[in-house]
Amino acid sequence: MLKVRNLARHFGGLTAVRNVNLDVEDxxxxxxxxxxxxxxxxxxxxxxxxxxxxxxxxxxxxQQVHGHAAHRIARLGIGRTFQIVRPFSELTVMxxxxxxxxxxxxxxxxxxxxxxxxxxxxDAARALLELTGLGEHENEIAKNLPLGMLRRLEIARxxxxxxxxxxxxxxxxxxxHLEVEAQVELVRxxxxxxxxxxxxxxxxxxxxxxxxxxxxxxxxxxxxxxxPAEIVxxxxxIEAYLGRDYDA
Amino acid sequence: MxxxxxxxxxxxxLSLGAIYAMIAVGLAMIYGxxxxxxxxHAGIYAAxxxxxxYFYGLTGNFVIALLCAMLLAGxxxxxxxxFVYRPMIDKPRIVILIASIGLFICLSDLFRxxxxxxxxxxxxxxxxxxxxxxxxxxxxxxxxxxxxTATIFVALWLFMQKTRTGFAIRAxxxxxxxxxxxxxxxxxxxxxxxxxxxxxxxxxxxxVGVLYNAVYTTMGDMIAYKGLALIVIGGFGSMSGAVLAAxxxxxxxxxxxxxxxxxxxxxxxxxxxxxxxxxxxxQGLLGRA
Amino acid sequence: MIGxxxxxxxxxxxxxxxxxLGLNVLSGYAGLFNLGIAMYMGTGAYTSxxxxxxxxxxxxxxxxxxxxxxxxxxxLAGLPSLRVREDALxxxxxxxxxxxxxxxxxxxxxxxxxxxxxxPMPSIGGEPVGKFTxxxxxxxxxxxxxxxxxxxxxxxxxxxxxxxRDDELAASATGRHTPRFKLYAxxxxxTYAGLGGVLYAHFINYITPYDxxxxxxxxxxxxxxxxxxxxxxxxxxxxxxxxxxxxxxRFVQDYRNLxxxxxxxxxxxxxxxxxxxxxxxxxxxxxxxxxxxxxxxxGKTVR
Numbered sequence: 001m002l003k004v005r006n007l008a009r010h011f012g013g014l015t016a017v018r019n020v021n022l023d024v025e026d027x028x029x030x031x032x033x034x035x036x037x038x039x040x041x042x043x044x045x046x047x048x049x050x051x052x053x054x055x056x057x058x059x060x061x062x063q064q065v066h067g068h069a070a071h072r073i074a075r076l077g078i079g080r081t082f083q084i085v086r087p088f089s090e091l092t093v094m095x096x097x098x099x100x101x102x103x104x105x106x107x108x109x110x111x112x113x114x115x116x117x118x119x120x121x122x123d124a125a126r127a128l129l130e131l132t133g134l135g136e137h138e139n140e141i142a143k144n145l146p147l148g149m150l151r152r153l154e155i156a157r158x159x160x161x162x163x164x165x166x167x168x169x170x171x172x173x174x175x176x177h178l179e180v181e182a183q184v185e186l187v188r189x190x191x192x193x194x195x196x197x198x199x200x201x202x203x204x205x206x207x208x209x210x211x212x213x214x215x216x217x218x219x220x221x222x223x224x225x226x227x228p229a230e231i232v233x234x235x236x237x238i239e240a241y242l243g244r245d246y247d248a
Numbered sequence: 249m250x251x252x253x254x255x256x257x258x259x260x261x262l263s264l265g266a267i268y269a270m271i272a273v274g275l276a277m278i279y280g281x282x283x284x285x286x287x288x289h290a291g292i293y294a295a296x297x298x299x300x301x302y303f304y305g306l307t308g309n310f311v312i313a314l315l316c317a318m319l320l321a322g323x324x325x326x327x328x329x330x331f332v333y334r335p336m337i338d339k340p341r342i343v344i345l346i347a348s349i350g351l352f353i354c355l356s357d358l359f360r361x362x363x364x365x366x367x368x369x370x371x372x373x374x375x376x377x378x379x380x381x382x383x384x385x386x387x388x389x390x391x392x393x394x395x396x397t398a399t400i401f402v403a404l405w406l407f408m409q410k411t412r413t414g415f416a417i418r419a420x421x422x423x424x425x426x427x428x429x430x431x432x433x434x435x436x437x438x439x440x441x442x443x444x445x446x447x448x449x450x451x452x453x454x455x456v457g458v459l460y461n462a463v464y465t466t467m468g469d470m471i472a473y474k475g476l477a478l479i480v481i482g483g484f485g486s487m488s489g490a491v492l493a494a495x496x497x498x499x500x501x502x503x504x505x506x507x508x509x510x511x512x513x514x515x516x517x518x519x520x521x522x523x524x525x526x527x528x529x530x531q532g533l534l535g536r537a
Numbered sequence: 538m539i540g541x542x543x544x545x546x547x548x549x550x551x552x553x554x555x556x557x558l559g560l561n562v563l564s565g566y567a568g569l570f571n572l573g574i575a576m577y578m579g580t581g582a583y584t585s586x587x588x589x590x591x592x593x594x595x596x597x598x599x600x601x602x603x604x605x606x607x608x609x610x611x612x613l614a615g616l617p618s619l620r621v622r623e624d625a626l627x628x629x630x631x632x633x634x635x636x637x638x639x640x641x642x643x644x645x646x647x648x649x650x651x652x653x654x655x656x657p658m659p660s661i662g663g664e665p666v667g668k669f670t671x672x673x674x675x676x677x678x679x680x681x682x683x684x685x686x687x688x689x690x691x692x693x694x695x696x697x698x699x700x701x702r703d704d705e706l707a708a709s710a711t712g713r714h715t716p717r718f719k720l721y722a723x724x725x726x727x728t729y730a731g732l733g734g735v736l737y738a739h740f741i742n743y744i745t746p747y748d749x750x751x752x753x754x755x756x757x758x759x760x761x762x763x764x765x766x767x768x769x770x771x772x773x774x775x776x777x778x779x780x781x782x783x784x785x786x787r788f789v790q791d792y793r794n795l796x797x798x799x800x801x802x803x804x805x806x807x808x809x810x811x812x813x814x815x816x817x818x819x820x821x822x823x824x825x826x827x828x829x830x831x832x833x834x835x836g837k838t839v840r
Contacts, residue, residue: 089704099696116692116693116696161711
C-alpha cells in the first residue's frame, strides 16, 4: 500500500531523514520507533506532504505522493494526527469532524455553499464520534477538552476523510493508563475495519503490543525492521537507545 | 543634476536615515525580545518631541532638555511595557497588536488635548548655525544628529555585546525558553529594552522637532507606519537590519522625491518597498525567517 | 417621523455595518488579519463615483461594476498576501492601504487630494431619491449582507474558513486547499466593503482619498473588535454604537481618538472577544451562548 524509496530530507546542513525505505502492507499496524530526534515526525511530515522531500519517492497504492501538497495527499487517502494536538480550537467537536467530512465533498462553489449542519453529514460525524468515544461531547468547544479527548478528536477528524492509511504521531503520549487501553482498543478496531495504521510511538509497551511490524529509526536512517520480537532482540536497536542514554 | 546637489541630497538622506534608525532600532529590539509590533513606539517618539520642547522652554538649555526628554520617554516606555503589554503577553498576538494600535491612537490624541492641535515651533538657535564642510551645507542640527546617532549606536553595540545584561537580552531574543532556563529574567529584559528603545526614539523625536522647527500632534503617524516598514524590511527582530533599512529608506525617499515623478508620497514609497519586500524576501534584508 | 439628523445617523450606521461585516468575513471567519479594509471600501466608492460623475452611468448600472471592481481588488490584494502570516500579514495590509491611498492622492485621474464631488443620489423612476428612501436602500443592503453572511457561516465554505483560521496546517492536513479559501475570503470581504463604499459615496456626495486610508480602516477594526470578531451580531453592534456615539455625544466627537484608542486597549484587557463575542461576559450573562453546555443535554450549536 505504501512504498517509500530512498527518502531523504535536509534542512540546510542538517539531514533529518536519510535513505529511508519502507513497505507498508494493507491493513497492517506498522510502528516507527526510535530515540528522540531520530527523524520520525519528519518522516510523517514528508509522508503527509507538509515538507517537500529533498530526495526519494513515496507511492501510495501505486500513485505518486511525493511532491504533492498536504491537502492533495489527505484527499488521496492518507490521514494523520499530530504529535502536539492541533484541534480547531474555537469549533465544537462535531464541527471539527465535519470539517474533514466537508473536505471530502470537494471544493466546487455549489458544494461549498451548502449548509453543513444537515443529515447525512452530521450522521456520519456522529458515527465517528461514537467510534472514538466522543459521542457525549459533540457540542463542546474543542479548546475546553482535556488532552485524552483531544487525541481522540484528532483521530475522529482524520477519519472524516475516510483514509485508507492513518498516520498516528505519538497519539498515546500524555494519556493515563485507562486512556491508553481505550486508545489501543480503538486502533485495533480501526485496523479490523480495514484502515492501515502507521504509528510513531515512544511508549514501548504500546508499540510492542499493538504493532505487527516495526521499523526503527536512528539519526534519520532506518537501522532495523521486523516483528516486535525481532526488534527487541536486535543489538543495534538496543545500542541506539542505550547509547543515547549514556551520552546524555 | 550636478554632483553638488547630489552630495547635498546625500547629506539630507543621511540625516533622515539616522532619524529613522533611531526609531527602527528600538522597534527591532522590542520585536526581538517580545515579538510585538509596538506601533505605539511612534507615540513615544512624538512624546519625546513634546517633552523636549517643554524642558527646553523650562531650562533654556538644549542638552538638558534633550536628556530629560530621553529619560522621561524611557520611563514612559517602561510603564507601557509593565502595565499594558506584560499583562497581555499570554493572549493571542493579535490582541496585543490591537492594544498597541489603541495605545498609539490614544497617545496622539492626548498630545492634542494637552498641548493643543496647532503646530508648535521648536526653535533652538544653537542648532541653526550653518556650516560648510567640503562644499556641503549642514546645520549644527544635522551634525548633532549624525554625531549623536553614531554615539548612541556605539554605546548600544557595546552594551549589547559586552555587558551581561546585553547578553541576556540577546539570549531572550534568540530563544525565550532557553534563556529562562538559564535563569535569565525575561521580564527585566523586556522592561529594559522598552526603556532604552523609548529613550532612543525620544532622541529622534527631539531632533526632528528641532530640525524642522515643528512639533505637532500627528508627527508620529508617518513614523508609526514607516517604523513598521523598517522592521519588516530589515528583518523582524534584526537590529542591524533595521538600521540598514532605515538608511536605505532615507536614501530612497530623498532621491526618489528629488529626481523622479513617481505618484507616491514619501510614505507611499516606504510602503511600496515594504509590500515588495514582503513578497520577494519575507525574512527581510538581514532577518532570520 | 424620524428627523433628518437621525436619518443621517441611521444611514451611516447601516453603511458601517456593511463594511464591518466585510472585515468580519476576512478577519473573523477566515482569520486573515487586516488593517486596511477601507481600501476595498474606497474601490467601490471611487468606481461608482467616477462612473456616475464622469461616464454617465446611473447608480444602479454602476453598482454591479463597483462591486466587481471591489472583488477584483480583493483578489489582487489577496494574492500577494497568501504567502505571509500573522505579523507580516498585518504589516502587508497596512502597506497596501497606504499605497492605495497614496495612488489616489497622486494620480490626477482619480481627482487627486481634492477627490470627487457632486456624486448624485440614486434615482428611481427618473427622480433622485429622498433621504428616507435612501435609508431603505441602505437597510435592504444591510439585510442582504447579513443574510448572505449567515448563510456563509452555515456553509461548508464558512466551516472551512473557520478551520483554516483556527489551525491552517491542520486544515491543510484535513484536505482543504487553504489558499483558495483565503482568496474567497478576500473577494467576498472586499465586495461587502465595496458595497458599503458605494452607499457611502452616494450619500455623502463627496469622497476624498483620506476617507479610505489607514485610520478609517482602524475605525472599522475597532467596531468589529468591540462588538465581537467572528460573529454577525458583533460588527452590527460595534458599527451601530461607534457610529452613533460621536454623532449623539459632542464630547465623544471631540475626544474621538482618545476614546476609541482607550476603548481598544480596555477591550483587549478585559474582553478581547468583544462585547458580544462568543463566550463573552455579556453573552454568558444573558446565557444565550454558554461556553459549556450544562449536562449531557446540549442543543445544536446555532450561530
